[in-house]
Amino acid sequence: MSFHKITEADSHYDHLEQMSVKEVLKNINDEDKTVPLAVEKALPEIEILTTIVSEKLKNGGRLFYMGAGTSGRLGVVDASEIPPTFGVDHGVVVGLIAGGDIAIRKAVEFAEDSQNQGWEDLKNHQVGINDVVVGIAASGTTPYVIGALEKCNSLGIATGCITCNEGSPLHKTAKFPVVVMVGPEFVSGSSRMKAGTAQKLVLNMISTAAMIQLGRVKGNKMVDMQLSNNKLVERGTRMLMQELNMDQDSAASLLQKHGSVRKAITAYHNE
Incomplete structure (x- = not known):
């Protein structure tokens, strides 16, 4: 399968600087409307990965998200919202971002380019065979993520991914990949837009469905939520x-x- 990084392809729109605010907003909104449809096409893959995640968590394992930049931040956000929403312990779902916690607020140059640092970060959490590691990268080429998943594969640790480029190195590395093809961004290469939205939707689906499978919802209510405010x-x-x-x-x-x-x-x- 040949690999074409569609997230870096030219936008379907040009001369953005000549558009009115109304035109910019309408065009962004038109592009955003396509994201749920792209996610829908990936539902079979999302189901497989979510089933693996649910099984690992039911057996006392943990879910790790790994990413860089926007992708890493989205993983950290999802992980941080699970304890207050569903009442599980901190550390059941862990978000790791290239460059460490400082990178949540400020980009850390070249942090994502290390092939080894992702595995080092996982080792700090004593990742093991009972866990599942999900790499998040719109491009599907982030060394920080790919290197970690390759090491996990070699040790029999379950791996998944959320990417927006079919045939990417990450797609080929993850045992349980999710590929959401959202196409070129409104601003060429700005994967914080449609790709980021798609990743957020998939993360919501995986973690929420897994928590429901763990019995953390009764009827349609968050009966285990933390009463923190x-x-x-x-x-x-x-x-x-x-x-x-x-x-x-x-x-x-x-x-x-x-x-x-x-x-x-x-x-x-x-x-």
Whole structure:
């Protein structure tokens, strides 16, 4: 399979600087509309990877995301949102970015070009056979990610990827690849746009579906969410009011006593 890096191809639009703000926004929006359709075509691949992730997590393993730049930041964001949303421990889902945490806010030059650093970062977390490592790279050529996945493959550690270039080195390296072909960007090569949107959608799907498989959702509610601010306490109170058909004061008191919606429901039914 020949490899053509479509994420670097010329935009379908030209003379962007001559467009009005209205024209720029409309054209960006028209391009963005194509992203969910591209993700839809990749659903079979997403299902396979999500099933592997779910199985690993059910057996006590962890999910690692690895990326550089925008891709790395998206992985870190998804990983950081899992504990408060679903109540799992920090460290069950881990986001690693080339250049370390400082690269979340500020680009670290050439950090992604190391073939060995990705594996070193994984070793710092004692990655093992029970875990799954998902490389995220729109281009599919990031050495930081590819090198880490190659080492994982050699040790029998499950590997997946999310990329936007079919036939890329990352696509060929990952055992369970997801390829979302979003085409050229509105601004040529700016993969923070459609490619980044596609990656975010796929990450949402993988982590949310996996957490549902782990029983972290009841009905359609986040019953294990951490009550870390007033908004979430109020949401939890409403859940209890609806689930247990009780008034607000009683629900709030029950939630405060037990510390989570799930524990409050269980305790109520056991009393």
